[in-house]
Amino acid sequence: MSQAAADNILELTSLTKRFGGLVAVDNVTFNIKRGEVFALIGPNGAGKTTLFNNVTGLYTPTAGRVVFDGRDITGSKPHQVARRGIARTFQNIRLFDYMSCLDNVRVGRHVRMKAKVWDSLFKLPRERREEERVTEEAMELLRFVGIQRQANQYARNLPYGQQRRLEIARALATDPKLLLLDEPAAGFTPQEKVELMALVRKILARGTTVFLIEHDMKVVMGISERIVVLDHGEKIAEGPPDEVRKDARVIEAYLGKSA
Amino acid sequence: MNQAATAKSPSPPRRFNLRERIRDRETAVYSILLIVAILFPIVDIYSNDGGTADVSQATRAGTFVLLAIGLNVVVGFAGLLDLGYAAFYAIGAYTYALFASLQLQSSPLHHAVHVNFWIMIFVSMFVAAAFGAILGFPTLRLRGDYLAIVTLGFGEIVPQLFYNFDNWTGGINAIGLIDQPHLPFWLQGPWSGDGDFKVVQNFNFNSDPVAFYVLIVILIALAVILVNNLYKSRLGRAWMAIREDEVAAAAMGINTVTTKLLAFSIGASFSGFAGAYYAANIALVSPDNFLFLVSITVLVMVVLGGMGSISGVIVGALTLYFVIFYLIPGLPQNVTNFAGTIGLSDNVANAISDATTRLNFIIYGLILVLMMLLRPQGILPSRVREQELKHAAVQEDEAAVEMSHQG
Numbered sequence: 001m002s003q004a005a006a007d008n009i010l011e012l013t014s015l016t017k018r019f020g021g022l023v024a025v026d027n028v029t030f031n032i033k034r035g036e037v038f039a040l041i042g043p044n045g046a047g048k049t050t051l052f053n054n055v056t057g058l059y060t061p062t063a064g065r066v067v068f069d070g071r072d073i074t075g076s077k078p079h080q081v082a083r084r085g086i087a088r089t090f091q092n093i094r095l096f097d098y099m100s101c102l103d104n105v106r107v108g109r110h111v112r113m114k115a116k117v118w119d120s121l122f123k124l125p126r127e128r129r130e131e132e133r134v135t136e137e138a139m140e141l142l143r144f145v146g147i148q149r150q151a152n153q154y155a156r157n158l159p160y161g162q163q164r165r166l167e168i169a170r171a172l173a174t175d176p177k178l179l180l181l182d183e184p185a186a187g188f189t190p191q192e193k194v195e196l197m198a199l200v201r202k203i204l205a206r207g208t209t210v211f212l213i214e215h216d217m218k219v220v221m222g223i224s225e226r227i228v229v230l231d232h233g234e235k236i237a238e239g240p241p242d243e244v245r246k247d248a249r250v251i252e253a254y255l256g257k258s259a
Numbered sequence: 260m261n262q263a264a265t266a267k268s269p270s271p272p273r274r275f276n277l278r279e280r281i282r283d284r285e286t287a288v289y290s291i292l293l294i295v296a297i298l299f300p301i302v303d304i305y306s307n308d309g310g311t312a313d314v315s316q317a318t319r320a321g322t323f324v325l326l327a328i329g330l331n332v333v334v335g336f337a338g339l340l341d342l343g344y345a346a347f348y349a350i351g352a353y354t355y356a357l358f359a360s361l362q363l364q365s366s367p368l369h370h371a372v373h374v375n376f377w378i379m380i381f382v383s384m385f386v387a388a389a390f391g392a393i394l395g396f397p398t399l400r401l402r403g404d405y406l407a408i409v410t411l412g413f414g415e416i417v418p419q420l421f422y423n424f425d426n427w428t429g430g431i432n433a434i435g436l437i438d439q440p441h442l443p444f445w446l447q448g449p450w451s452g453d454g455d456f457k458v459v460q461n462f463n464f465n466s467d468p469v470a471f472y473v474l475i476v477i478l479i480a481l482a483v484i485l486v487n488n489l490y491k492s493r494l495g496r497a498w499m500a501i502r503e504d505e506v507a508a509a510a511m512g513i514n515t516v517t518t519k520l521l522a523f524s525i526g527a528s529f530s531g532f533a534g535a536y537y538a539a540n541i542a543l544v545s546p547d548n549f550l551f552l553v554s555i556t557v558l559v560m561v562v563l564g565g566m567g568s569i570s571g572v573i574v575g576a577l578t579l580y581f582v583i584f585y586l587i588p589g590l591p592q593n594v595t596n597f598a599g600t601i602g603l604s605d606n607v608a609n610a611i612s613d614a615t616t617r618l619n620f621i622i623y624g625l626i627l628v629l630m631m632l633l634r635p636q637g638i639l640p641s642r643v644r645e646q647e648l649k650h651a652a653v654q655e656d657e658a659a660v661e662m663s664h665q666g
Binding site for chain 2 (some may be wrong): 096098
């Protein structure tokens, strides 16, 4: 493996997803480097979330390859992808509504736990110890995103902003090397957006690479090191924020409408 | 977590605080159930001059409690609607019946098999669990209504198979004279039986309702402990996560296929347990004992008691059993007696009694409807169901308010 390849945590090669006649993601190629914040932007319906779903195994790509951490994960099942070290949040929050916040995060820890059916059935000492450890770790993560006081509340009873945070905590519980955030700032107040950017930087400091979809240009320009722009499923630009901002095709397709 | 805290910090010594314990509803319910379970046979036998009819009724109720606990794992925890649960019950019962009776002598095997009950109860459990996995496998992609229909089909097929493979199962003639359990030899010392050192009676199950009663209480206690452990474990959380949102659960690394299969087979294993016990208790199994009505009854017990709440489904099972097998069949007689005591003539009393006999099912239905109207969340709901219903009610109110503003 070349040095460049080892630096890349995620490599997408000619990724294509078709739904019948519709090409949702069209021959997209880009790499994400270890330890950066990488943003995916584009107008509504550009295929951003579809691309996420292809990476996380919810969809199987029609063509192309997804290589994560030097390993081909194209067509893997979602739980296998999570085990490899990719975690995600969802555009329309998908928490386990009628489970406590603590339990939501503990479910995230599932994939790193070892207890088998027999251990749980008979509450063997090692299962007990693991449960205690996982509870501690889950509380730690709730503190990390700042909602430790809501630990015993049902997820659905949290205010919107805290639900977004809980979803991030749950994703972090899987010990991801790469965290996919699908529009994490949607519906946030400016203050909340600032807090979110601080949180993303903290996540980066833990050694997790962040790959996010975002509409809010301030957030994207503020935290991401590189950006890929999708339009109608095609990649139309890639580069640092300053360059992308000046790109004629991007302005036409996307920024032109908002700026 | 509490235990961890107390283990590390020596400062506050943990005391057994009775009042705090009782405030914990689950503990209170289990304690009451246990006390009732112990006192019931003593009081009942004493007050009936040694009659054990009620106790043997209670053992039947106990099998339904076991079934409800098992179905609750599938329906309440994992959210998979199973309408063919009696099939596993049948499989458990037939497994024991075949290997602990004379039946296999008249089968193509030409040799009767008599395996000890204590071994067979676990064999039955594993056989039922295996069939749970077999049923689970093709249904994994199905959800909600579709899953319900497939399980319904499975529930219909299994009794038919037992009918039609009659050279093995005896078909419509049923299997009778099934072996009774005996306590293992190490318990059957000189202190038991008729010997000189006799302290207790011989531990013989020979259709002694009290022995079966003790056995079912122990089995239920065991089931409650095990299911409760599962509920609070990694697997229990995975089940609930799948119930709440399957896509998100998969994205969090839960293998939804194996997790659902486990729900099916662990749920089925409890009915295998119950089936073997039932076969030993009644000493006769026929395909007629495992029809759709049994599946539905157990499902109603689970819903009525409070889906997802272990103590709830126990209470639900006991309540419904009491209604179906005690209250309703006894109603005509009670009505006649009541009519007699308030001075109505025999003719009128008999007419009323006839009417109640004919209206049996309507009365049963009415009782169900009333119970669901009064407590839609179940008798002892899990916190989840309570919240869901509250939430739905609030939404309805809000919608109504909005409507009135618009109007």
